[in-house]
Amino acid sequence: MAILLAFAAGVVLASYAGFREFLPGxxxxxxxxxxxxxxxxxxxxxxxxxxxxxxxxxxxxLRWLAIxxxxxxxxxxxxxxxxWLFFVLPHFGIVLEPLTxxxxxxxxxxxxxxxxxxxxxxxxxxxxxxxxSTALNMSRASALSRIILPQALVAMIPPWGNxxxxxxxxxxxxxxxxxxxxxxxxxxxNQTTLRTVDIFxxxxxxxxxxxxxxxxxxRALERWAAxxxxxxxxx
Amino acid sequence: MTDNAPMVRxxxxxxxxxPLTVLDELCLDIARNEKVAxxxxxxxxxxxxxxxLMTLERIDGGVIYVEGEPLTHxxxxxxxxxxxxxxxxRVRAKIGMVFQQFNLFPHMSAMRxxxxxxxRVLGLSRKDAEARAAELLEMVGLGDKKDHYPSxxxxxxxxxxxxxxxxxxxxxxxxxxxxxxxxxxxxxxxVLNVIRKLGTEHNLTMLMVTHQMGFAKEFADRVCFxxxxxxxxxxPPQQIFVQPREERTRQFLCAVLEAG
Amino acid sequence: xxGAGNRARAGRLMLWDxxxxxxxxxxxxxxxxVTIEATLIGxxxxxxxxxxxxxxxxxxxxxxxIPATVFVEFIRSTPLLIQIxxxxxxxxxxxxxxxxxxxxxxxxxxHYGAYCSExxxxxxxxxxxxxxxxALALNLGxxxxxxxxxxxxxxxxxIPALGNYLIALFKETPLxxxxxxxxxxxxxxxxxxxxxxxxxxxxxxxxxxxxxxLVSAALVRxxxxxxxxxxxxx
Numbered sequence: 068m069a070i071l072l073a074f075a076a077g078v079v080l081a082s083y084a085g086f087r088e089f090l091p092g093x094x095x096x097x098x099x100x101x102x103x104x105x106x107x108x109x110x111x112x113x114x115x116x117x118x119x120x121x122x123x124x125x126x127x128x129l130r131w132l133a134i135x136x137x138x139x140x141x142x143x144x145x146x147x148x149x150x151w152l153f154f155v156l157p158h159f160g161i162v163l164e165p166l167t168x169x170x171x172x173x174x175x176x177x178x179x180x181x182x183x184x185x186x187x188x189x190x191x192x193x194x195x196x197x198x199x200s201t202a203l204n205m206s207r208a209s210a211l212s213r214i215i216l217p218q219a220l221v222a223m224i225p226p227w228g229n230x231x232x233x234x235x236x237x238x239x240x241x242x243x244x245x246x247x248x249x250x251x252x253x254x255x256x257n258q259t260t261l262r263t264v265d266i267f268x269x270x271x272x273x274x275x276x277x278x279x280x281x282x283x284x285x286r287a288l289e290r291w292a293a294x295x296x297x298x299x300x301x302x
Numbered sequence: 303m304t305d306n307a308p309m310v311r312x313x314x315x316x317x318x319x320x321p322l323t324v325l326d327e328l329c330l331d332i333a334r335n336e337k338v339a340x341x342x343x344x345x346x347x348x349x350x351x352x353x354x355l356m357t358l359e360r361i362d363g364g365v366i367y368v369e370g371e372p373l374t375h376x377x378x379x380x381x382x383x384x385x386x387x388x389x390x391x392r393v394r395a396k397i398g399m400v401f402q403q404f405n406l407f408p409h410m411s412a413m414r415x416x417x418x419x420x421x422r423v424l425g426l427s428r429k430d431a432e433a434r435a436a437e438l439l440e441m442v443g444l445g446d447k448k449d450h451y452p453s454x455x456x457x458x459x460x461x462x463x464x465x466x467x468x469x470x471x472x473x474x475x476x477x478x479x480x481x482x483x484x485x486x487x488x489x490x491x492x493v494l495n496v497i498r499k500l501g502t503e504h505n506l507t508m509l510m511v512t513h514q515m516g517f518a519k520e521f522a523d524r525v526c527f528x529x530x531x532x533x534x535x536x537x538p539p540q541q542i543f544v545q546p547r548e549e550r551t552r553q554f555l556c557a558v559l560e561a562g
Numbered sequence: 563x564x565g566a567g568n569r570a571r572a573g574r575l576m577l578w579d580x581x582x583x584x585x586x587x588x589x590x591x592x593x594x595x596v597t598i599e600a601t602l603i604g605x606x607x608x609x610x611x612x613x614x615x616x617x618x619x620x621x622x623x624x625x626x627x628i629p630a631t632v633f634v635e636f637i638r639s640t641p642l643l644i645q646i647x648x649x650x651x652x653x654x655x656x657x658x659x660x661x662x663x664x665x666x667x668x669x670x671x672x673h674y675g676a677y678c679s680e681x682x683x684x685x686x687x688x689x690x691x692x693x694x695x696x697a698l699a700l701n702l703g704x705x706x707x708x709x710x711x712x713x714x715x716x717x718x719x720x721i722p723a724l725g726n727y728l729i730a731l732f733k734e735t736p737l738x739x740x741x742x743x744x745x746x747x748x749x750x751x752x753x754x755x756x757x758x759x760x761x762x763x764x765x766x767x768x769x770x771x772x773x774x775x776l777v778s779a780a781l782v783r784x785x786x787x788x789x790x791x792x793x794x795x796x
Contacts (some may be wrong), residue, residue: 068481074775083632105715135480138772138776139772141775142733142771142772142773143733143768143772143777144733144734144736144771144773146734146736146737146739146747147733147736147747147764147767147768147771148768150736150747150750150751150764151764151765154751154754154760154764155760155761155764155765157760158759158760158761159577193405195401195403195404195405196405196407197356198356198399198401198405199405199406199407199464200357200419201358202356202358202397202399202401202468203398203418203419203423203467203468203471204391204394204395204419204423204471205418205419205422205423206422208421209422209423213418213422214407214418216410217409218409220363220409221409232639234637236640236641236642237641237643238641239641239642239643240641240643240737242643243643243739243740248643250643250644250647253522253644253647254647257647257651261653263648263651263652264652264655267647267648267651267652268595269646269760270644271636271640271644271645271648274639274640274641274644275636275639275640278639278640279639285463
């Protein structure tokens with residue numbers, strides 16, 4: 068299915084000769100998009116791990132901090148968060164570069180959703196694993212880091228894959244805080260040349276291709292991580 | 303503490319789940335190197351006994367002693383108070399358990415399964431842990447499978463790895479919780495053989511919950527028949543299996559024989 | 563708005579200007595109505611379109627089911643913002659001028675319609691085959707089967723999931739600010755740019771979304787429980 072789509076995309080691209088003038092600018096924009104996605108993804112994973120562990124095992128001040136973080140970033144949309152960081156922080160003396168705002172805002176946003184994924188994966192590890200660790204007299208921290216988390220990490224990869232695709236799509240929002248990503252370039256070109264259908268068609272196809280590459284990579288990652296572990300996953 | 307002191311002692315131990323009393327003032331002494339089989343209908347409390355000894359369940363009343371020391375309590379100023387983590391882990395180190403569902407770590411090979419806890423908990427070096435693991439896997443007959451992952455092993459093989467893993471911690475008491483119940487019939491024998499070997503070649507106190515009556519009769523020093531949270535009858539296998547004194551014991555054994 | 567701006571400029575150094583806050587509340591309230599309107603219309607569109615798409619995807623004829631699936635996957639894998647731009651800027655080429663509101667709501671409806679179609683599809687797939695077979699044995703046509711047998715059983719369990727997409731749609735309405743629709747975020751930006759104080763407008767908008775989001779999430783959970791109890795009787 069995916070290959071079919073990618074092929075169709077390639078055909079569309081190739082057959083429209085007029086597209087060539089747009090491509091360089093759009094590719095530059097796409098590169099910015101990819102950078103934000105990768106950096107944002109790294110921040111999201113770190114934030115999600117910290118928040119989930121704090122929420123599940125931390126002392127109560129940390130737990131409440133984690134809960135507040137998760138609720139606030141899930142309860143408001145990415146655009147609101149980006150605008151807040153971009154427009155409001157300067158009032159408190161903190162002026163951030165658009166790129167920093169983008170990575171911070173999107174990373175923390177996806178991280179809040181990711182915390183639930185992490186929590187779910189840890190709780191999905193069979194109880195027997197905890198019991199076996201206790202029977203071997205391992206400390207809770209040891210059991211968590213050596214036995215539970217490695218298994219949870221494998222289970223997490225598919226949902227994280229979905230979250231990363233959401234992150235990729237959300238990067239389009241940074242065009243609204245003047246960052247020169249793919250969406251920004253598209254809008255620019257649209258304003259100047261008014262060739263709306265052409266431009267946005269390619270742009271949509273580029274996003275689609277990026278999303279496909281992302282999800283295929285995550286699937287490959289999952290296959291690598293799960294080597295040896297029986298694929299008898301709980302539904 | 304003399305050699306006559308019991309290895310494990312349950313002193314008036316109670317366990318409740320809400321309104322349900324699963325263990326009712328249990329008093330049970332287990333001598334050093336004794337092999338005790340616990341039989342009885344499901345829900346009679348026998349698995350709970352094992353799980354409480356392994357500190358997987360909390361005690362609602364009474365005290366459990368291991369080698370004369372309380373397990374989940376400590377002595378402070380002559381009184382018994384709930385144990386702190388350090389005490390708990392120190393006493394718990396004497397006990398090992400093999401589970402019905404094996405509970406092997408799926409992301410580690412058989413070898414690493416057996417090495418992990420000795421390295422992390424006992425502080426063994428990698429080399430020493432590896433040597434110990436290899437020796438134990440050899441003993442349970444899986445020396446050539448030590449780099450295999452659990453998903454590549456049969457149920458019987460996995461359970462034998464689980465036994466080796468528990469032994470790697472050099473416990474003094476080994477608990478077996480229906481360890482053959484999840485196995486296909488033809489794989490049961492290989493696991494029972496390993497347990498038999500353990501009994502004869504090692505100095506281990508062994509407590510097992512089992513439905514394998516034939517094995518219990520031949521292997522155990524003492525059999526306890528559990529009924530509704532109490533030991534309804536206990537004694538040597540000769541007595542329990544051949545000439546049970548209690549009617550309930552007789553009924554249970556008849557039902558089991560019919561089913562088997 | 564000029565008056566509010568002057569007042570706010572005087573209080574520029576404060577962390578939070580309460581006077582300014584109360585001055586902009588009426589404006590923000592009006593904008594909130596636009597936001598809610600866009601949400602509701604957009605969701606009705608999404609729920610309906612989603613159902614249609616789900617049924618199309620189940621069609622026996624591949625000439626119908628495959629394009630429907632491709633369409634849904636395409637929409638779900640590409641950014642909503644681009645889709646909004648596309649709809650807003652593409653129609654004038656064909657002589658139709660859509661207002662920002664219309665184009666935005668349309669885009670929201672299509673985008674979330676794709677997500678909803680997945681939800682419906684899962685609901686349909688949960689209906690056991692035996693239901694279809696019983697309908698066939700009674701000689702019920704495909705339309706009647708869907709109408710009386712399948713849809714009444716498939717819809718109630720998926721209502722919570724649809725509810726979650728309603729909330730998600732609501733939270734994405736700020737994207738409409740990109741095409742100058744006077745919903746909450748756009749209004750906040752305008753207020754901010756006039757008074758040079760962005761703190762109050764944007765924070766208030768954020769709080770509004772946060773509170774609405776938490777309340778609706780609780781409501782969805784309530785509906786879930788209520789449905790759980792009702793469903794057992796069915």
